[in-house]
Amino acid sequence: MGNDIFVWVEQFDGQPAGVSFEAIGAARCLADELGGGVTACLFGGEGLDTMAQEAIAHGADKVLVAEDSTLADFRVEPYAALLAKVVRDAEPAAVLIGATFRGRELGPTLAVELDTGCIADCTALLLEDGQLMATRPIYAGKLLSKCFIPERRPQIVTIRVRAFPKPEPDSARSGEVVRVDPVLAEDDIPVKVTGFQETEGGVSLADANIIVSGGRGVAGPEGFEPVQELAQVLGAAMGASRAAVDAGWVAYEHQVGQTGKTVSPDLYVAAGISGAIQHQAGMRTSKVIVAINKDPEAPIFKLAHYGIVGDLFKVVPALTAALKEKLG
Amino acid sequence: MHIVVCTKHTPDSEAKMSVDEAGNVSWGESPLIINPWDEYAVEEALMLRDEHGGKVTVLTVGPEEALEALKHAIAMGCDEAIRVWDDGCAGSDTLATSYVLAKTVEKMGDVDLILFGKSAIDAETWQVGAAVAKRLGVPSLMYVIKIVELDPEGRTIGVERLLEEGRQVVSAPLPAVVGTTKGINEPRYTSFIGIRKAAKMEYPLWSLDDVGAEAGKVGPAGSGVRWPEVSAPPAREGEAEIIEAESVEEAASILVDKLMAEKVI
Numbered sequence: 001m002g003n004d005i006f007v008w009v010e011q012f013d014g015q016p017a018g019v020s021f022e023a024i025g026a027a028r029c030l031a032d033e034l035g036g037g038v039t040a041c042l043f044g045g046e047g048l049d050t051m052a053q054e055a056i057a058h059g060a061d062k063v064l065v066a067e068d069s070t071l072a073d074f075r076v077e078p079y080a081a082l083l084a085k086v087v088r089d090a091e092p093a094a095v096l097i098g099a100t101f102r103g104r105e106l107g108p109t110l111a112v113e114l115d116t117g118c119i120a121d122c123t124a125l126l127l128e129d130g131q132l133m134a135t136r137p138i139y140a141g142k143l144l145s146k147c148f149i150p151e152r153r154p155q156i157v158t159i160r161v162r163a164f165p166k167p168e169p170d171s172a173r174s175g176e177v178v179r180v181d182p183v184l185a186e187d188d189i190p191v192k193v194t195g196f197q198e199t200e201g202g203v204s205l206a207d208a209n210i211i212v213s214g215g216r217g218v219a220g221p222e223g224f225e226p227v228q229e230l231a232q233v234l235g236a237a238m239g240a241s242r243a244a245v246d247a248g249w250v251a252y253e254h255q256v257g258q259t260g261k262t263v264s265p266d267l268y269v270a271a272g273i274s275g276a277i278q279h280q281a282g283m284r285t286s287k288v289i290v291a292i293n294k295d296p297e298a299p300i301f302k303l304a305h306y307g308i309v310g311d312l313f314k315v316v317p318a319l320t321a322a323l324k325e326k327l328g
Numbered sequence: 329m330h331i332v333v334c335t336k337h338t339p340d341s342e343a344k345m346s347v348d349e350a351g352n353v354s355w356g357e358s359p360l361i362i363n364p365w366d367e368y369a370v371e372e373a374l375m376l377r378d379e380h381g382g383k384v385t386v387l388t389v390g391p392e393e394a395l396e397a398l399k400h401a402i403a404m405g406c407d408e409a410i411r412v413w414d415d416g417c418a419g420s421d422t423l424a425t426s427y428v429l430a431k432t433v434e435k436m437g438d439v440d441l442i443l444f445g446k447s448a449i450d451a452e453t454w455q456v457g458a459a460v461a462k463r464l465g466v467p468s469l470m471y472v473i474k475i476v477e478l479d480p481e482g483r484t485i486g487v488e489r490l491l492e493e494g495r496q497v498v499s500a501p502l503p504a505v506v507g508t509t510k511g512i513n514e515p516r517y518t519s520f521i522g523i524r525k526a527a528k529m530e531y532p533l534w535s536l537d538d539v540g541a542e543a544g545k546v547g548p549a550g551s552g553v554r555w556p557e558v559s560a561p562p563a564r565e566g567e568a569e570i571i572e573a574e575s576v577e578e579a580a581s582i583l584v585d586k587l588m589a590e591k592v593i
Binding site for chain 2: 117197287290315
């Protein structure tokens, strides 16, 4: 077994997932300590050259690129089969994967294929005597669990989106790009992709630097209009609490919390959200939290860094106006 | 159609979790419930059964407490229940648990569809569904928000599954593993008759031998991951700075200045 760290670089429609570069950054730190290299694995239909260079700029020494029509859309069967093959060939110490929808399916599938362990959704990683020690939240972040994979190799770890810093790209870095072939032919893949419907409303919650969320306090679908306007001025994604989703005011894709998405943006604005523990589970690791609520006793103020007690239908438009003025 | 729903029991989502000095996790007085995500899988299974005929079997790998999850699923309307347990199962990670579940499904023999909830609210690995699909060598369809079509005779299923950027529409042959997510349906409440049925029912217990599982592939020996230490997260320091001003406009302006100083906008 070697000291290299492999990273699966996720892409959709020619755009890399931000978490993949975060994973390369984490892999770089681990590989430097182990005295190994970082290999990025980049699969897709075509046109991956620019992304391969980006992977190198972010810290990869080598990029394994597979371009084939069978890999154009993510499907776990061909992706796991190819990743398993390149991992078997190189015998790295660990494989890091972003804990996205795709990564959370790929990780355990690869683990079964390689008969090894997969630590899910980890938020911190360090080495102890050459062994990866991972920290991950459990019970909706109410507790933290330390995990490791004592014997089996490689150690597969999915890392939480935005839990690790994204390295500054360095275009002067050089690395090797190696072409690899898919393992499965189209006839070997039972799952067929027949369509794709993109989510309406712009920025995706997972990658967003800023999220503006509305809750019960917005009091109806039209109440999300000022929330949406504030999100637009900030270039933010729009989130919602479970109460707002269950009431049918916004689609489930926007839900943040224990039964929705877990997010960790630089700025999280909670408008009209009381801050039940289930909502906090989905956003408590945000860097800066702003709460706007007319109830000064709302639990969200216990978690927030800044708060304004007041009517969100006055405060949110005032914020939008102030931002327009100051950000030009 | 024979549909199997895999489920587990978890502490209630409202439970106040704590860890004592010996590292034992406690959920206080809170009840054990069916993993809330699994209710979507049960509901979907019941609707598919009512449309296409057949039966729904609810399956868990767990100690006696896991009966809570099976009872809830039966009370919702599932036809049969199976619990698999052996002392050797304790300490299983997702690698080992997926092995036991796959062996059990193979033992049943005639399964068309295996449903899971998105994840369990305790360990939140999101792993077991995809791992079981891999072990059975059948399609893995995770984060399904809509079953577009199911054709038991043509042996195909079409679904919409959630990805970060939108919904991927895929089709696959049966049997298949489907991981459901919230939004796919509105799980029903348990009925009085259902609760009575669940209370009276016998719950068969299968051992590792019964499902043909090798002892060396379950428990710590069959697991990849160990979790030696659980702790409470550090409490956030400090209190929210409540911004007060003469007018809403002034408060908004002060807040924007502070956020600019924090370099988050």
